[in-house]
Amino acid sequence: MAQRNDTAIWSGLFRISAESGQTLQAQIRQAIVAAILDRQIAASMPLPSCRVLAEKLGVARGTVVLAFQQLVDQGFLIARERRGHFVNPEILAAPAKPAQKANGGAVAEIDWKSRRRIAASEMPKPAKHDNWIKYSYPFVYGQFDPALFPTAEWRECNRMALAVLEIRNWAADMVDRDDPLLIEQIQARLLPRRGIFANPDEIIVTLGAQNALYMLATLLMGKGTKVAMEDPGYPDARSIFRLAGAEVEPVPVDKSGIVTGAVPTDADFVFVTPSHHCPTMVPLSAERRQDLLNRAQQYNQIVIEDGYDSQLIDEAPQQALKSLDRSGRVIYVGSMSKTLAPGLRLGYIVASADLVAELRALRRFMLRHPPANNQRAVALFLSLGHHEALVRRLSTAFDERRKRLVQAISAFLPDWRSTDSAGGTSLWLEGPQGTDSRALADAASCRSVIIEPGDRFFNRVDKPTRFMRLGISSIALQHIEPGIRELATAAGRRPAAA
Structure with a gap:
């Protein structure tokens, strides 16, 4: 009802003038029809009541009642008992009419595709x-x-995060930092499962694995960059690299994972999903893991490791490539999408402190930091053993x-x-x-x-x-x-x- 009585939101839609050659009723109808056809009124938003609108416009209530009734008869509005008048959804389902200039001429549509600098809409659809x-x-x-989502445990952690003392921890602008408790929990609870041991300054929180890949591509790739990746492989990673201007080199996959001997020696980056290859799910063999790292050292390549489907307990778990890396060439990307929830959009990058510092500087311009209340709730979820x-x-x-x-x-x-x-x-x-x-x-x-x-x-x-x-x-x-x-x-x- 607050929307319905807040007439300020309707002030720009009605321009009633006694100098007009049309009746007040006609002017009201014209204003409402124009707003409907220009998609300025949502189907879920009730129009002001006849009494409120009449007071707002300084006209008789009967004038507004007659205008609304005619729009109902014409199919522009529908009347819902005890709720008021709403736009007919069938009208909104029809194609919108072209916008009009003040003098009545059609406004030329802006060709946004000709103005864009990256063709995101032309990448493969998800x-x-x-x-x-x-x-x-x-x-x-x-x-x-x-049925498997930990509803009670997640609610508990969110209630805890909303306690007065906790709010003081996360409500302030953290600029380029992350929740220290979450960083500590990632460091202590998630990474050791993959054999990774990192310092706090080597971890940054992201809005899922895709946000992590986008930041890495934005920071490190451009025109002339060559990225080798598995074929078949993760489609969105391929699109993200191409949006950054990089050239993607497909590398075949067999029952032992990516064929490391087929990775081009002039590639700047190698993107892999070694725990469970996307999409075949085969793990990268121990021999290929070592060969990939050796080749990266030999040809001065950076390896981006996506911990795809790696948080679950496997019968024969494999250590992450990052855990075997001694040269700092492996960047590890992880997320909690497959365990806690994909809609939470929480991931992380593990890399050298220098690179993480650069990523924090970049992230500050993109989104400053992921919502700190969510970070604290997840940190509590981890610390209480709920995630385990x-x-x-x-x-x-x-x-x-x-x-x-x-x-x-x-x-x-x-x-x-x-x-x-x-x-x-x-x-x-x-x-x-x-x-x-x-x-x-x-x-x-x-x-x-x-x-x-x-x-x-x-x-x-x-x-x-x-x-x-x-x-x-x-x-x-x-x-x-x-x-x-x-x-x-x-x-x-x-x-x-x-």
């Missing part, structure tokens, strides 16, 4: 399913399972789901070959020759199944179409087998009887 939670079988990657307990719970649940998914694929989609890799939150599948995974995704969607076509991960013009990725982080264990049955039906196979 795999996005806004309504994934409404699907019966969401094999989506990078989302969370509400969550990791154990998620690791057990995802291990069960992965095994169930492999069994279902073997039973109902025997022509599809999955990568033989334990751990992680997804499964990479290769279908028979001639398979079109995008067409399969469309057919599966009609059966309430979401899958992710794999062509977007390849850096080629002739992208292979027979691959797909199935995520396990957001689908319940009991829904996996029936979901694969539906997928098999969509693929044209008749599932065998249970």
Whole structure:
């Protein structure tokens, strides 16, 4: 009701004049219609009441009542009992009319594409399913399972962060610094799991792994920079590097990870996901890890290591490349998206103190620092042991789901070959020759199944179409087998009887 009674927000929409040749009622209707067609009134915002608007304009209430009633009759407004008048959503769904100059002429639209300096909108689109939670079988990657989210523990930490003494710790402008408790917890709780030991001045907090990569690309890359990366590989990393002006060199991947011998010797950077390769999930072998580090030293290359899907407990955990690095050439990028929540947007970079200092200076101009209240809540979540307990719970649940998914694929989609890799939150599948995974995704969607076509991960013009990725982080264990049955039906196979 506060919006409805605050008539100040409507003052710019109505210009009623006794000198006009039109009636007051007509002027009111014209002002409202113009505001609706110019998208100046949201469908969720009630118009002022007839009484309030009449007082505001200095006209009789009956004049406004008649104007509103005619707009209702014409379909511009709808009246909702006890709530007032609202814009008809069907009007807003129609294409907007061109803006008008004061003298009535059309205003030429600005060609923003001709003014841009980077073509962000032309980069490959993300795999996005806004309504994934409404699907019966969401094999989506990078989302969370509400049933596994630690709601009570997260609420506890947020309540603690809102205590008076805690507010004093995070409410002030931290300029280019991070919450010292969070840095301490990353240093003590998260990094040792990967074999990394770092000083506080070697860690910076980011808004997720993508923000970390964007800052690194902005600071270190430009026209003429060459970045070698896995193919197939992380599409958004590839786009981020290209937006910075860098040239991306694809390097093949096999069952042992990136083929280090195929990394160009003139590359300035090598981007890798060694814990679980994106998207095949294979780990980089110990021999290749050492070879990659040796080659980086020999050819003066910087390695950007994305700790992709590395926070869960694996059957055979591998140390991070950063833990093996003795020359300071490895930059480690991590996040808590796969454990706590992707929407939290919290990540970090571990690198030499000199580089972290430069990143802090850059970040200050971009966003100063990630929200300090969120940093403190996450720090408390870590310090109280909630994250350790969550990791154990998620690791057990995802291990069960992965095994169930492999069994279902073997039973109902025997022509599809999955990568033989334990751990992680997804499964990479290769279908028979001639398979079109995008067409399969469309057919599966009609059966309430979401899958992710794999062509977007390849850096080629002739992208292979027979691959797909199935995520396990957001689908319940009991829904996996029936979901694969539906997928098999969509693929044209008749599932065998249970």
